[in-house]
Amino acid sequence: MMALFAQCRGMCRGITLRGACGAREFVTIAPQLKNMPVIIPIGGGKGGVGKSFISANLGALMAKRGHRVILIDLDLGGSNLHTLLGIKSPPGGLDRFLDKTENRLEQVAVPTHISNLSFISSLHCSMEIANLYHAQKVKLIHAILRLPCDCILLDLGAGTHFNTLDFFLTSEAGVFVCTPEPTAIENAFRFIKAAYLRKLKQIISRNAFHKIVKDAVQDGGNQALRYTDLVDLVLKYDPGMEMFLRDSIRRLQFRFILNQFRKSTDSTLGEKIKTVCNRHFYSPFEFLGQIDFDERVTDSILSKNLFTLQYPESKTAIDFRAIVDQLAPKRVASHTMVQVR
Amino acid sequence: MKTFENQNYYEILKLPFDADAVAVQRAYREALEIYGENSLVTYELFSDEQRGDLLQAIDEAYHTLMDEDKRATYNQMLIHSGLADPSLFARKTEKPAAAPARPAPVKHRDLQAWVKQKSKEEPIKQLISETMGKDLVAGDDLKRLREALGIEISEIYEVTRISASTLRNIEANQVNNLPAEVFLKSFLKSLAQILQVDPQRTVDGYLKYIALARRPPRK
Numbered sequence: 001m002m003a004l005f006a007q008c009r010g011m012c013r014g015i016t017l018r019g020a021c022g023a024r025e026f027v028t029i030a031p032q033l034k035n036m037p038v039i040i041p042i043g044g045g046k047g048g049v050g051k052s053f054i055s056a057n058l059g060a061l062m063a064k065r066g067h068r069v070i071l072i073d074l075d076l077g078g079s080n081l082h083t084l085l086g087i088k089s090p091p092g093g094l095d096r097f098l099d100k101t102e103n104r105l106e107q108v109a110v111p112t113h114i115s116n117l118s119f120i121s122s123l124h125c126s127m128e129i130a131n132l133y134h135a136q137k138v139k140l141i142h143a144i145l146r147l148p149c150d151c152i153l154l155d156l157g158a159g160t161h162f163n164t165l166d167f168f169l170t171s172e173a174g175v176f177v178c179t180p181e182p183t184a185i186e187n188a189f190r191f192i193k194a195a196y197l198r199k200l201k202q203i204i205s206r207n208a209f210h211k212i213v214k215d216a217v218q219d220g221g222n223q224a225l226r227y228t229d230l231v232d233l234v235l236k237y238d239p240g241m242e243m244f245l246r247d248s249i250r251r252l253q254f255r256f257i258l259n260q261f262r263k264s265t266d267s268t269l270g271e272k273i274k275t276v277c278n279r280h281f282y283s284p285f286e287f288l289g290q291i292d293f294d295e296r297v298t299d300s301i302l303s304k305n306l307f308t309l310q311y312p313e314s315k316t317a318i319d320f321r322a323i324v325d326q327l328a329p330k331r332v333a334s335h336t337m338v339q340v341r
Numbered sequence: 342m343k344t345f346e347n348q349n350y351y352e353i354l355k356l357p358f359d360a361d362a363v364a365v366q367r368a369y370r371e372a373l374e375i376y377g378e379n380s381l382v383t384y385e386l387f388s389d390e391q392r393g394d395l396l397q398a399i400d401e402a403y404h405t406l407m408d409e410d411k412r413a414t415y416n417q418m419l420i421h422s423g424l425a426d427p428s429l430f431a432r433k434t435e436k437p438a439a440a441p442a443r444p445a446p447v448k449h450r451d452l453q454a455w456v457k458q459k460s461k462e463e464p465i466k467q468l469i470s471e472t473m474g475k476d477l478v479a480g481d482d483l484k485r486l487r488e489a490l491g492i493e494i495s496e497i498y499e500v501t502r503i504s505a506s507t508l509r510n511i512e513a514n515q516v517n518n519l520p521a522e523v524f525l526k527s528f529l530k531s532l533a534q535i536l537q538v539d540p541q542r543t544v545d546g547y548l549k550y551i552a553l554a555r556r557p558p559r560k
């Protein structure tokens with residue numbers, strides 16, 4: 001049993017590329033190499049909760065601390081990260097990489113008015129995230145992993161499309177954002193469950209599980225298959241793999257931010273959500289903190305300023321810095337700024 | 342998704358074993374705030390069925406831990422099943438056992454030999470095959486068998502450490518005061534071993550019987 005276990009773990013490694021495109025195709029990512037950048041996907045299911053606002057401000061604050069940061073707008077079809085960065089009409093970005101005009105992803109990154117902070121736009125992409133081909137997605141993910149910088153923030157779109165989930169799962173500690181409202185929390189839970197299920201499927205499809213379990217995962221048409229069913233299937237047909245499955249899913253961590261916090265909000269909400277999720281999911285959850293709602297945010301965006309730099313003393317900016325303390329890569333880069341075209 | 346399935350009542354309410362009534366009340370209120378239908382914390386996290394199960398477990402935990410007698414029985418069960426160390430319960434968990442009917446209860450080995458011997462007697466042999474031949478095994482059947490074999494409840498307690506009140510509840514079909522099913526099964530097995538009857542038949546028959554007894558009476 002131990003031998004089988006070790007063998008399965010070994011099989012998780014390496015890069016798998018599959019030809020066809022479809023929901024059942026997964027992207028395998030090589031284990032993080034020493035000089036690979038830290039990837040922080042920002043997701044969360046619901047639109048308007050502040051994913052882009054948070055990506056932009058986190059990126060700026062990290063760059064200010066000396067990290068070479070690249071922000072990537074992955075909300076294809078809903079791109080607006082440029083607006084939050086005060087860039088009125090960004091030049092081509094992801095589109096130029098995807099249509100092969102440029103070979104290297106770093107060539108489509110543009111500098112921002114903040115040093116150390118570069119940006120890749122998706123404004124000119126003609127497709128929505130759902131229409132991204134599997135091969136394009138794989139190519140993009142591998143290019144992201146090889147970007148020459150310290151930290152990459154991925155601003156994800158709303159929804160739980162499997163392409164969005166795959167970008168979220170490029171990190172084993174993605175961040176999701178929600179606000180203290182029922183609809184935002186509902187969508188956040190849906191997003192977590194979808195990411196969790198996708199990860200479970202990845203683990204099963206890449207390892208030596210029983211054929212019945214594997215077939216259940218391969219069956220892309222079976223939308224009703226939920227993660228509880230998967231665990232049940234493993235228990236029933238593959239009890240020897242149960243511990244392996246649990247150990248693997250435990251390596252996927254979820255971190256979250258509660259945005260647009262108001263005075264009336266229960267100040268213990270974040271900790272409570274964390275505790276409940278840790279109790280009911282096999283994956284660990286971490287609460288990064290809450291960010292105050294500030295009425296001046298809209299004006300700040302209109303005047304093309306980054307809020308946390310314009311109002312560094314505001315509660316909102318203080319909240320942001322506390323989150324950066326936890327998220328920023330531990331080593332500070334001594335190299336020069338990232339090469340842009 | 343993990344549920345409360347393998348958690349004991351203390352774990353469900355996140356309480357230490359020696360928590361007092363005030364702490365139990367507080368923990369219950371907090372659990373309802375989190376798992377209640379209108380809670381923002383778990384909004385749409387669970388299906389209706391899952392939430393119903395969680396709330397039911399919380400309720401059972403609360404009612405058991407608030408009731409001195411039920412709690413003592415429950416604690417005894419945790420100790421018996423090896424799920425908790427007796428030293429963790431600062432409170433007294435077991436009321437003094439009823440004075441044994443015989444001054445010196447026979448030891449386990451003696452009991453085993455005794456039952457073996459007794460079972461050879463024709464009327465008892467008949468009673469055993471009659472009881473085990475039935476689809477349903479009621480608490481009364483177990484009691485009748487025990488008495489026919491001449492064994493006291495206190496003797497069973499000596500061997501199994503199943504509290505006397507639990508044993509009495511089992512024999513009296515006290516459906517509302519029975520331990521959780523996992524424990525009940527293990528107790529029934531121990532009991533069957535002492536009575537030297539088929540443990541599986543005993544467990545199945547008894548569970549079937551109480552399932553029927555639990556149904557609301559028909560007119």
Ligand SMILES: Nc1ncnc2c1ncn2[C@@H]1O[C@H](COP(=O)(O)OP(=O)(O)O)[C@@H](O)[C@H]1O
Nearest residue numbers: 047048049050051052053260292293294297298
């Ligand atoms: N902490 C905040 N305080 C005030 N307004 C905020 C805050 N966070 C976000 N907003 C507002 O919410 C709007 C939507 O945020 P955005 O980042 O575009 O959401 P998402 O990317 O999740 O769809 C923004 O235009 C911004 O004005």
Ligand SMILES: [Mg+2]
Nearest residue numbers: 051052075080
């Ligand atoms: Mg956005």
